Amino acid sequence: MNSLRVRLLLPLILFGWLPALGAAKLMGNNLDWFFSSWGFVLLAGVFLGSYLISGWALKPVAAVMNATASVMRGVPPTKEVSDWLPQDFWKLRCDINMLFAKHRQSLNAAETHASQTSQRLLNAERLVREAFTALQGIFAASDEGVAVVDANGSIIASNAKLDDFLGAPLEEMSGRGVKQLMEAIANRFMEKDRMMQWIANTEANPQLRDEVEAETRDTQQRVFSVRTAPMQTETGDVIGRLWMVRDCSEVRGLKKQLRESQKLGTIGQLAGGIAHDFNNMLTAIRGNLTLAELNPGTSGNADVRDKLQSANQATQRAADLVKQLLGYSRRGNGSQLRKVTNLKKLLADVQSLLRHSVDPRVTVRIRAGMDASFALADATQLEQVVLNLCINARDALPASEGIIEIGIENVMHRSPQGGDTAEFAMIAVRDNGSGIPEDMRHRIFEPFFTSKDAGRGTGLGLSMAQDIVREHGGWIEFDTVEGQGTEFRIFLPRAQDPENIEEDVQSFDPRSMAGSAGQRGTILVVDDEAPVRAIAVNMLSFLGYRVLEAGDGQQALDIVLRSGEKIDALLLDIYMPKLSGRDTFKQLRAAGNDVPIVVCSGFVIDPDEFTILSEGRCPPVDIMLKPYSLDGLSKSMAKAVKTAHAPDTFSRQMTPPGSAPLSGPTPVMAA
Structure with missing residues (x-):
């Protein structure tokens, strides 16, 4: 304000002094008069008048400026200032205050937004730093050697696994150029020329994704795979390429083992089939040898009897070998x-x-x-x-x-x-x-x-x-x-x-087991192999049982459920055409018939399987593996017949009400 007053004061003095100077000149006074005491009094009067005029003229301006400053500070003006302000200033003041209030509100909102944005940026920076650290850790800990190449062919990142594959740090082997890296990788393989040709193909086709396996030059001759893939943006532009090297020696070894395992699995299935058929043949051989030993014509010939016993022992050894084949075929756990x-x-x-x-x-x-x-x-x-x-x-x-x-x-x-x-x-x-x-x-x-x-x-x-x-x-x-x-x-x-421990075959006398036909009960022998069935029939007949025969499961169901025959026990083969032993067993139990059953097979059988098939009814009395001995057959069938004669079992094996009369084949009585 003082500088403005000075600027106004000087013109006022000039405009006041010049008229006074002109009036003195007209009155005849010379210029020396102005330097007299009256001249100085006149100058002082002009200065005082100019000072007063400038103060009076600037008072409204000062009031407006003070009022404006008060508005800016949000403080009401003083009374002296208010007296110099026009009435419209108060409306202007309200508008200005409203404007400044909105401005302050906008500033506060902008400050809050800036603070929130700053916090979000800090969080984003922290997340990016953590993600980068995690990716860097994954990159460093990867089992694959990795090199990241930009669009200009410069290596921008690589990991320690790649250095291990190259045998030295990447900078020492090839610097940061992709061509030197590719040559260093190709040098590690026995077929260097083929690798270089493959690398050239990838360079010629930027979109190519490919993989190749090859053996290394070292003494271990490990197998490594080299993969490559382009790095692309969302629009499909190629901005670089990934090169990955992985040791796949173990995977190749596992594949080889898998092929061998599949080959052995096929052999095992073949062995299982052979074992089944071989066991049936051994059953016939062993049964005939046993019956030959029981022939009265051989009882007095010690030499023949010894030879028959040796042959019987040989069949037992053959049966043991077949059990080993069954172990390979994985037909059971052998427990x-x-x-x-x-x-x-x-x-x-x-x-x-x-x-x-x-x-x-x-x-x-x-x-x-x-x-x-x-x-x-x-x-x-x-x-x-x-x-x-x-x-x-x-x-x-x-x-x-x-x-x-x-x-x-x-x-x-x-x-x-x-x-x-x-x-x-x-x-x-x-x-x-x-x-x-x-x-x-x-x-x-x-x-x-x-x-x-x-x-x-x-x-x-x-x-x-x-x-x-x-x-x-x-x-x-x-x-x-x-x-x-x-x-x-x-x-x-x-x-x-x-x-x-079971007694050896030689320790019992089979002649002591012989009995009159039908003395011990009626047995139904179910087997599709006629020679095996005939041996079982002859053995059981020798032991004193009345024996019926069935060539398949359907015929066995007809005899048990619809013939009216009283069956004390079944000797049931498992693997049969038309209706298997499993299905036969399941249908018998489903029909409510609990006739005791001894299961026999050329394969190893899991007893739990038949417990499930029985659906809560009687499971098999025993499970025999072919070829069975006369002693083993005698014990199993005696146990089954004893079960059949138990009162609670006998009532359950009666033919169910409403059963149709026999329409199938007539049961065959063994001679």
Whole structure:
């Protein structure tokens, strides 16, 4: 305000002084008069008048400016200022205040929005940083070697796995150029030219996605796959390319194992079919041999009787071999075939078999303690395990003075799974062979892994041995020293009750079982194989049963449900055309008939399956595996007939009301 007053004061003094100067000139005064005391008084009067005029003139302006400043600050003007303001200023003041209020509101909203935006940006930055850290961690921890190439052919990112594949850091091998990288990758493979041609094809086609596998140049000859794919925007523009290198040696090995497994599965199915047919033939052979032994003409000829017994023992050995084929065919887990087994006798049988499998110069010794050793086991499977270990020991023996020692001992041991110390039967197989190399020891139980020459092993022996022992509740351990030999130890839970061991076939006299025809009851034999059926009929007739025959399941249903015959028990085969043994059993139980049934088959059968098929009614009395012996058949059928004569069972096996009369074939009475 003072500067404005000064600017106004100077013109006022000038306009006041010049008229005074003109008036003095007209009055005849000279210029010296102005420098006299009167001139100074006149100048002071002009200055005072100009000062007063300027103050008066600027007072409204000062009032407006003060009022405007008050409006700007939101403070009402003073009374002195208000007196100089026009009435319309108050309306202007209200408009200005409203304008400033809206402005302040907009500023506050903008400040709040800016604060929220800033917070969102901070959160977004944090999320981007976390996502980048996670992606960087995934990128670094990837099992694949990865290189990211931009559109200009420069490598913008790579991970440590790629450095491991190249054998040195990427910067040292190829810098950051994609061409140098591709050449370094191609140099790692045996077929470098083919890899370079493939790389050139990808460069010629920016949209190409492709993968190639090849073996590396190193001594291990591992297999790596190289994949490439373009990086594209949403519009489809290519902005770079990914190159990925992955070790697929293990996958290729697994594929090879799968092919071998499928091949073995096919062999297993074939083995199962052969085993079924072979068991039927063995049943006929064994049954005829047994009946020949019972012939009065041979009872007085000791030489013939001994030969028949030898043939019978051979059929038993053949049956055991067939059970091994059934194990390969996976027709059952074999748990229903486990019995209390004398392990000392089992090792003696293994020693007898080894005489024909090893060089006569190899010494095979049995070392057994004084205590008896029993285990609940499938003797055939356990024999297979010990034989596998002995055959492996044989292949590792030196050219001369080879020794295989088989030992058995009862020990107190803790299971690898933990728990209290318990009693185990330990079977040890030792040899003085070459031992197992250090780098192979962790793989010897892998399926299809073998250190033998091509054609000498499938790599399944130890794997199957371990599976069988585990199924029996045990485990296998081994110790080995290169150049000195190996010892495998099989631990099996020890059985305390040896009374359930079946007696040998030679220990019973079949003539004591003979009886008069029909004396013991009526048996229906159901089998589609006529020779097998005839053997069962002859054996049961010799044992004193009245025997009926049926060639299939439908004929058996007609005889049991609609013929009116009183059937004490059924000997039912499983695999038959037209109507299988399973369907026959299921329909009998569904019809309310609880006639006791003994199931027999050339395959291993799961008892739980028939428990389900019985639908809450009577399950099979027994399950027999072909070829069955006269002793086994006698025990099973005696048990079935005893069940049939029980009062609660007899009432349930009567023909249901409303059954139609027999319309099928007439039952056949065995001679």
